Amino acid sequence: MFHNPPKIAEKLLRFLLRKQDKEIILGDIEEIYNDVVTDKGLWFGMLWYWFHIIKSIIPVIYKSTYWGVAMFKNYLKITYRNILRNKVYTFINIFGLATGLAAFVLITLYVQHELSYDRYHKNADRIFRVIREKPNGEAGTYTRTSVTPAPLAPLMLEELPEVLNASRLIKSNDILITQGEKHFVEDRLFWADYTVFDIFDIPFVRGESKTALNNPYSIVLSEDMAGKYFGMDDPVGQVLTLFENTDFRVAGVFKNMPANSHFVMDFITPYKTYFLETGQDINSWGGNFSYSYIQLKENINENELEAKFPSFLDKFVYAGFDIGDKFKQRIKMQPLTDIHLYSHLNQEIEANSDITYIILFSSTALLFLLIACINYMNLATARSGQRGREVGIRKVIGAKRQQLIKQFLFESIALTFISMILSLVIVLLSLSSFNTLIERQLTFNPVSNSEIAISVFLLSLFIGLFAGSYPAFRLSGFKPVSIIGGGFTKSAKGLALRNVMVLTQFTITIVLFALTFIVDDQVSFIKNKDMGYSREQIINLEVQDHQIRKNYQVIKNELEQSSDIIAISSSESLPHNIDMNTSLKWTGKDPDEIILTYYNMSDYDFIELYDIEILEGRNFSREFVSDNNGAFLVNEAAVKAAGWETAIGKELIHWSGEKANVVGVMKDFHLHSLHRPIAPLYIFLDTDDFNYISIKINTNNIAATTDYIKSVIEKYSPNYPVHFTFFDDNFNKIYKTEQKMTTIFSAFAMMAIIVACLGLFGLSTFAAEQRTKEFGIRKTLGASIPALFLLLSKEFFKWVLLANIFAWPIAYFSIRSWLDGFVYRTEIGIWVFILSGLIALIVALITISRQAYKAASINPIDSLKYE
Amino acid sequence: MKLLTRQEEIVLLSIWKLKGNAYGVSIREYISQVTGKYWSIGSIYVPLDKLVEREYVKTYQGKPTEKRGGKSKRFYEITEEGINALADIKEVQNMFWEGFNKPALD
Structure with missing residues (x-):
């Protein structure tokens, strides 16, 4: 009878045996096994079989690990020596790849963060914001707005069975909150239905979310705010005073909302209290200032629900009104998770981002990564030619091909892993400046952020394997005789591809440099342009406290005491950003004609303080008693738009109905950013109603002057923190995007040139090595070093120069549309392109010159001695 | 002439002795019997390979048997060169x- 040996043991044995003898030896052993079983029984046989297998495995393992470790040590040593031998090359290569990887990690972090917005809510996929679409007259177009009437959300909850829950929010800005001696102006106070805690995940640290908003004068606050107002004390039960006179009792503290929320709340008070405090009607469909969020039941098709909205509005809102469909407002739903990247409505709670940034950033990241990888491989491949002799010797001594493959792959992976570690260091070092640039608070922890860690690890492994595969598989396949004997030549294959790489990289570099220069040029154009008003030495104070308005004359008189204060003025808006508009009206005008005009209100001193030039007539003046009853100044654009011969003496009508005469014409100044043309403007003399106080100071001892201003203001407005800004900064703020673009472009340009140089370095190394013999022969025949230098550099200059031909039009057309966004702009000079091209050429020259010089100056004896 | 190792010599002699019945199991059994010592299972395959390589023995495939789990035997037969080698060894010895x-x- 035949007994089968233990299965697993047999498998093990099968694995250990050489292929050709497998069946024979297995057969022999089974025969012996069967004899043993017959003699001593099945159990003994099995034990016997296992014993023999294990006995034979031990030396196998021992041998392989012993030699494995020994060889590993050798590979490590050779790798180390190679790094030392080619310090510059290794550094550049590792650093280049690390830069690419670091950029990839940073941008991935950013993209990851942006895509994670609002996803932390348990029911994120079922939460929607209800938005409103307002028809623009007959045109059939709609203005989309994120705020809705107060009764909408409860009505939807009541009448639409698909809706599980609904909550409304109202946001208040500039709320003065007082607690004992502390007072701050807060911007993130929300009036909300208590259901907000059911829909969103806002865990409470203290208090109960269910009951916290029961009392109309209760308030809940975030942990940060609890610390800010109450320190280590338990805030629950304590009192916060809002608007200087209304007490709210703290009923709970919630965990800070994460930064990846499309809105962040610091304080929450009951929704209904807003209406109690403001005296508005909570049931009115007239006011649109509530954000409505609804949570749907499970498995609801949102499109089907949305299709019901028009009939829902007809039934409950438009019933009894005779309104044409064209004039009806519509409502739509926005998935919560889409808001941050896809929503650009009027009156968003906070400024959102845009999916185009994500696409732009991620494609840049991928591009850089790809180029960095290809460069790394290029460079690694080019340098591997030097290893031919080593491969030959190893083969002669008895290295198997497999071992050589293993060695080269190991070495290559070791280098990419060093790059990986370096890239993580770069990421950690640059994260804070990157955060400033993108205005986020990203953190990076390679351990917890496993997605990035794993992808970087796999990338490094892949790049290592790929870059190592050329020397590993190609070099190891050569016959030792041909390598050592000197017959070994490097392949010229892939040279075309490499040239295309250089061309592409330099095109990108030149484009980015040109873009940087043009954007920078425009920014300095903005900075240096005469705006028509003065920007220096002016302090702005935004008026939040009514006490300041009341006591303005007293404050002004007191401030004027200081010899360092030159002038003081009050106004509705500041001259760089006048955004209130109306239709220009004057006595005798055709009432149907609409002339869009912007307006500002100011006191007597505004024009003088901001150095605005008066072309015709006069400034507002206290010497003219008639000015007491109001007066107007208009700009040239307004005169032109109205079609007047002269504006002086025309009776204008302010939007609120006051009539007065035009006393002067101002020279046009830029009342908006340079993106927009100068629009018609009037300034109405009004000393009572203002939002800003402007103070012109001289440059002596600015700190003391600001301290003095602060002390005066504090005297009359003790509760509000004094917050003033410099007009120059306010001015620059409206060009923040442009300035940020300069930073981003220049960062990209720097990275592009690093990466491009790496590519070029690899290519020139490769070419120089390949042509060593040619150069040797040329030299013996009398070629000079400069001639040879030129010969080699020419090859690459060709590609860099060619890159200019591609880059210039690309740069021109891609920036043209951006620049066209400015009505007032700098002209794109040819110098921008020439300079960019020149930079690329010079950097390329420096990169090549080392290799080219080395190749040209080598003694022909050295390059030819193996022939 | 090429000298064989002791193991190879013993294996070659066994193959010669066993005539037509020399295969893995029988060779090992015979050697163990004659020398009176335990020879491990693996110990004969390396010398066998060497002998094949030197063409002192040639192999042919036997029929599969049930006792071997349906696997065939590999029989070894001494060649002319093998005989000569043995003769040389004997002379030297x-x-x-x-x-x-x-x-x-x-």
Whole structure:
């Protein structure tokens, strides 16, 4: 009878045996096994079989690990020596790849963060914001707005069975909150239905979310705010005073909302209290200032629900009104998770981002990564030619091909892993400046952020394997005789591809440099342009406290005491950003004609303080008693738009109905950013109603002057923190995007040139090595070093120069549309392109010159001695 | 002439002795029997390979048997060269051994 040996043991044995003898030896052993079983029984046989297998495995393992470790040590040593031998090359290569990887990690972090917005809510996929679409007259177009009437959300909850829950929010800005001696102006106070805690995940640290908003004068606050107002004390039960006179009792503290929320709340008070405090009607469909969020039941098709909205509005809102469909407002739903990247409505709670940034950033990241990888491989491949002799010797001594493959792959992976570690260091070092640039608070922890860690690890492994595969598989396949004997030549294959790489990289570099220069040029154009008003030495104070308005004359008189204060003025808006508009009206005008005009209100001193030039007539003046009853100044654009011969003496009508005469014409100044043309403007003399106080100071001892201003203001407005800004900064703020673009472009340009140089370095190394013999022969025949230098550099200059031909039009057309966004702009000079091209050429020259010089100056004896 | 290792020599001699029945199991059994020592299973395959490589033995495939789980035997047969090699070894050894006598116990 035949007994089968233990299965697993047999498998093990099968694995250990050489292929050709497998069946024979297995057969022999089974025969012996069967004899043993017959003699001593099945159990003994099995034990016997296992014993023999294990006995034979031990030396196998021992041998392989012993030699494995020994060889590993050798590979490590050779790798180390190679790094030392080619310090510059290794550094550049590792650093280049690390830069690419670091950029990839940073941008991935950013993209990851942006895509994670609002996803932390348990029911994120079922939460929607209800938005409103307002028809623009007959045109059939709609203005989309994120705020809705107060009764909408409860009505939807009541009448639409698909809706599980609904909550409304109202946001208040500039709320003065007082607690004992502390007072701050807060911007993130929300009036909300208590259901907000059911829909969103806002865990409470203290208090109960269910009951916290029961009392109309209760308030809940975030942990940060609890610390800010109450320190280590338990805030629950304590009192916060809002608007200087209304007490709210703290009923709970919630965990800070994460930064990846499309809105962040610091304080929450009951929704209904807003209406109690403001005296508005909570049931009115007239006011649109509530954000409505609804949570749907499970498995609801949102499109089907949305299709019901028009009939829902007809039934409950438009019933009894005779309104044409064209004039009806519509409502739509926005998935919560889409808001941050896809929503650009009027009156968003906070400024959102845009999916185009994500696409732009991620494609840049991928591009850089790809180029960095290809460069790394290029460079690694080019340098591997030097290893031919080593491969030959190893083969002669008895290295198997497999071992050589293993060695080269190991070495290559070791280098990419060093790059990986370096890239993580770069990421950690640059994260804070990157955060400033993108205005986020990203953190990076390679351990917890496993997605990035794993992808970087796999990338490094892949790049290592790929870059190592050329020397590993190609070099190891050569016959030792041909390598050592000197017959070994490097392949010229892939040279075309490499040239295309250089061309592409330099095109990108030149484009980015040109873009940087043009954007920078425009920014300095903005900075240096005469705006028509003065920007220096002016302090702005935004008026939040009514006490300041009341006591303005007293404050002004007191401030004027200081010899360092030159002038003081009050106004509705500041001259760089006048955004209130109306239709220009004057006595005798055709009432149907609409002339869009912007307006500002100011006191007597505004024009003088901001150095605005008066072309015709006069400034507002206290010497003219008639000015007491109001007066107007208009700009040239307004005169032109109205079609007047002269504006002086025309009776204008302010939007609120006051009539007065035009006393002067101002020279046009830029009342908006340079993106927009100068629009018609009037300034109405009004000393009572203002939002800003402007103070012109001289440059002596600015700190003391600001301290003095602060002390005066504090005297009359003790509760509000004094917050003033410099007009120059306010001015620059409206060009923040442009300035940020300069930073981003220049960062990209720097990275592009690093990466491009790496590519070029690899290519020139490769070419120089390949042509060593040619150069040797040329030299013996009398070629000079400069001639040879030129010969080699020419090859690459060709590609860099060619890159200019591609880059210039690309740069021109891609920036043209951006620049066209400015009505007032700098002209794109040819110098921008020439300079960019020149930079690329010079950097390329420096990169090549080392290799080219080395190749040209080598003694022909050295390059030819193996022939 | 090429000298064989002791193991190879013993294996080759066994194959010669076993005539037509020389395969893995029988060779090992025979050697163990003659030398009176335990020979591990793996110990004969390396010398066998060497002998095949030197063409002192040739192999042919036997029929599969049930006892071996349906696997066939590989039989070994000594070649002309093998015989010559054995003859050489014997000659050399004889030269070395000549005159050797175990001293008698008194």
